[in-house]
Amino acid sequence: MNFSEAVRDPVHGMIRLERCDLDIVDSAPVQRLRNIRQLGLTDRVYPGACHNRFEHALGTMEVTTRLVEEMKSRLGLDELLRSLGSAVSEQSYIKLLRISRMVALLHDLGHPPFSHVTERLLPRGMHEEMSLALLEHPQIRNGLKSLGEEIWQSVVQVMDPALEDLPSHLRFIRSLVCGEFGSDRMDYLLRDAHHVGVEYGAFDLPRIQHTLRPLETDQGVQLGIEHGGLLAAEGLQWARFSMFTQVYFHRTRRILDLHLVDFLVRTLEQRRYPEEPDEYLRWDDIRVLQMLREADLDPSHPAHASARRIIRRQQHRPLPEVVEGEDVEDVADRLAARVREIRDHEPLKDPVADVVSPPPALSRGGDLPILLENGEIRRLSQLSSLVGRLRVKPHGRIYCAQVAVQQ
Template sequence: MAPPEADLVELRDPLHGPIAVNARELAVIDAPHFQRLRRVKQLGFAEHAFPGAVHNRYLHSLGAMHLAGRLFDALARSAPWLGGPERPRLRQTVRLAALLHDIGHPPLSHAAETLLPERSELPARAVPVREGRASHEDMTLALVLASGLTRVIERTMTPLGVTPGAVAALIETDLDAGDAFTVEGMDLRPLLHGLVSGELDVDRMDYLLRDSLFAGVSYGHYDLDWLVSQARAVPDGAVVRLGIDLRALPAFEHFLLARYHMFQMVYFHPKSDIYDAMLRQWLVAVGDAARFPGDPEAFIACDDAWLRARLLASDDPWARRIAEDRPLALAAELRHPLDGPTEEALAALMAREPEAIRLTARPVLSRYAQKPGHLRADPLLVVDGAHRVRRIEEVTDLYDRYDRTLRLERIYVPREARAAARASLAGEA
């Protein structure tokens, strides 16, 4: 059970029901840096295909925090390192890391990451690597470690021993955590980081169910309660890693397939896919004119409305198509491999139609094993009834079966050119 709190409030969530939040967490939630996520949709342009998919990253982040607490409590029942005097600090740190994992996400679409500033423009104490374009993970670190939010965390969390640095270290493993997660000689960081970002993390556990709910589909459903109850803290030498009981293997496989099918049917839907592509075309055209600021405080203003205002003010043809809801039309969706005549017909069509866009949709089963033989160093472990511990890929053939992922080729053209494009691809012209 979670530790008792005298100052709990309940936030009503359509997915998880009442979410208990303590006063310390509420201070972080109420900070403008986190409130920005109210104004950033979780699925960007997906509402053009699924009208109900207008939920935001604010709600998803609350759900991730809630699940982090549930998973921590489930693990603590069989993990002595998560109990004792360190329990409140560790539990609060992992809940806060889950809450803030998306705080640096750009508005509207992942495509908008190209508008993020150079790393050299971010506070050096938050992003020590100074070369290259910042990612949304870099912006998250800047907000956690070098903004007004940092002071909120320091002011509210100090009594528990929770620091911004420890929170950031569960989001980004390249950061030095010192001995913040060492208990009784065991390093708990791999375990707790795995809850925030891993093969069975609270990010995906929340967004699959939440996105299914708001999109009005069932592809992302899986057995959440069983996976939580069967999660295990598994010693691996001097570190502790996240694992599951072997009895939960079918539920975990279902979880992986739910993500795969959500990518195939929702996240890579042809309608939202073309809006993302048109946004990328516009971003190439505007270059630095719409660049996000490197100052974390100024980034608070960069929400969906901020980006849409720039789209509406632009006379670029791609911006006009987005602003006026005039997307290119899907002329064809083809499954790889493509034969020679089809490739030739596609090349001829792309040369003939200057506005044509060719996209590849490739749903991936897992971030853990995206290439044959290339597995992550922080594996999900599986514990059987004899207490034998194995890596997940040793007990399921799902990764092998999905090594050759589905690859779809989509061709979009102006609506008035769709009939001719379809005829040419069918060999009728």
Template sequence: MKSIRDSVHGDLHLEEFEVRLTDTPEIQRLRRIKQLGFTYLVYPGANHSRFEHSIGTMYLASRLARNLQLDEDTHTLVRSCALLHDAGHGPFSHVSERVLDSSHEELTSKLIKESQLGDILSEKFSVKEVLKVINGEGPLGQIISGELDVDRMDYLLRDSHYTGVAYGVIDVERLIYNMKLDDGILLLQSKGVQAAESMLLARYFMYPSVYQHHTTRIVNSMFRRCLGKLLEKKVINEHEIYRYDDTDIISLARSEEGYIQDIMGRLDTRQLYKRVYSLKFDDIDNPKRIFQMSDLTIQKVEEEIAGDLGVDKDFILVDVPEYPIFHEMSTPVSLNGDTVMLGDISNLVMALKDVRFNHADLCIYLPEEYADSASKLNFIDYLNL
């Protein structure tokens, strides 16, 4: 047995099988992947890694498995799946994912199949079964990737701890204690409803404060454009993005000439682009259509703005945020012998569904030296909304 001291959960204990998984290069790479990407440029303490989150998720999965009274083999399976669930994340975590054709879940499956992780896992389990659990299939999959899963519990606690933003503090004890498996469905008992509401509120407030902080979005947009150029030039193999870490990408970008090097230099020195336009989604009818804008449409808008400003189109960044999905709304709740959805019995959850676009906005960024010229443009005309 091996112990790891975690800053959020305390001492975490790993059995020999789990130590072997943890000590593989594929999992050790996660130590060099920042959990929140470039958010450390906004919150200096946000330097925690995807590795920390993985072992934290394993710990919470273990606690939930114990509460559900799963047998020892199933308990080990759940712990192993939680440990490996983010193995395929690219550099800077979710920041890079929006540039790639494959999700981190798909890349995780590919990595496990092709690496020694699959060989180690096959000593105890079916690799196919492991991948099903990691991808949220079946009753065990709901523990790792469901409406109210341990992955989300850990990242809210951890991100809150390292950024110093208190919104992410949730009642994990009450959530875990009030969950049960019934006919293959992971249910929340009625006594846990308030804790689930609190978790949903935590995510709602963490989005504008951390995950979609306006400066974080500028940085992420700049990096994604930089990464996209590296992929276009085939400096990086997209299909093996899980072999790179944060330092690899930074080094490759610094060694390139021209636009890529310029963007990386701006990130290194925090000479960030400026926001010159913001369109609040709650100011327009049917905000969902913003999220339906295709990449080609966005590129066309960027080209038109660049043409009117007389600058290169790569200097214009139109940023559409991620659609605000709150899976917790669909959490099944056991109430008086029936199974109902959390959103159907909680007025608070229904209210959040209606206000989830309040913090969302489409933004346009460009270098500071063009900001004055851009202030004369009517950006809404370019968007055709």
């Protein structure tokens, strides 16, 4: 492959591009990601968190490239491709790398404005479904087909969340990019921590890069790691746990998210984003921010109060108590009862309940296959005394208006 182009990046140094990548990178769906914040309204809490999905897409592509290159260097071309059930040839390797790079570049194509914050307003499932639909955009489809019909078809298969029965090499690519220890996660942890200004997201990427490999398990070929990378794998899981508890679940960010969703529900036609891909592409953070500013200045706007809370930092404030429970339903029921009580006695406080549902993937990381020195394959959870204990209990808070929002 001829990486004749490069883009500077604050996290990875240089991101390499082939000239044939440029048409896809410059396409409207990919360029739209410049105007989609990676962490929604988190910059209201951490001012540096203004990075976007575009740089994350490029970063994920570079991490993916380095992982595949390192596997080829360490395992050799023959072992790498044979383990994936692919023909052993330089051409097969180039296809593997190009498919992996394109999946990495395009994996977040369908994110709505402010990313995960407003994902519940998508017309079809989660952002993965919209990403799949946007692969049919002429600039994306033609760009991928220019790399070869097989590459185009393979990218579509890997990115189709409903398709589970994949050939070994495509199943491996999906786990390489989107799995529990995939390049997507590696990039966003490092990138988010860098821009937020915290050390929580740091982990030993070079060591993981040096020890990841395909492993044949009872579930087929999976992305695994050699025993020498065990501590680094634990570090990645700890980094993710810390970023969730300290950044992604930050209480001020959570209430701003709720205000934003409330604003959009009251503003969007049919209370959701448009389903037609070309119309959907017109929605980004800039458009929503302009709508917020206009609603803030218009007391007659149906979402005026929510807009003002965001624009003028008049967001609801959390009550001191945190409600914890063993399951989300229990927490939600207890918070709902408390909200009713406050509304009955102090309606001007306009109580809002927020239930934090822990990401299930925090525990699924323990499924990573580990290759021991004797050739035996075990799971990370069987070898790590740390990973199995990383658990965020379901919890929630109630937020109240400090004063009635002035009209």
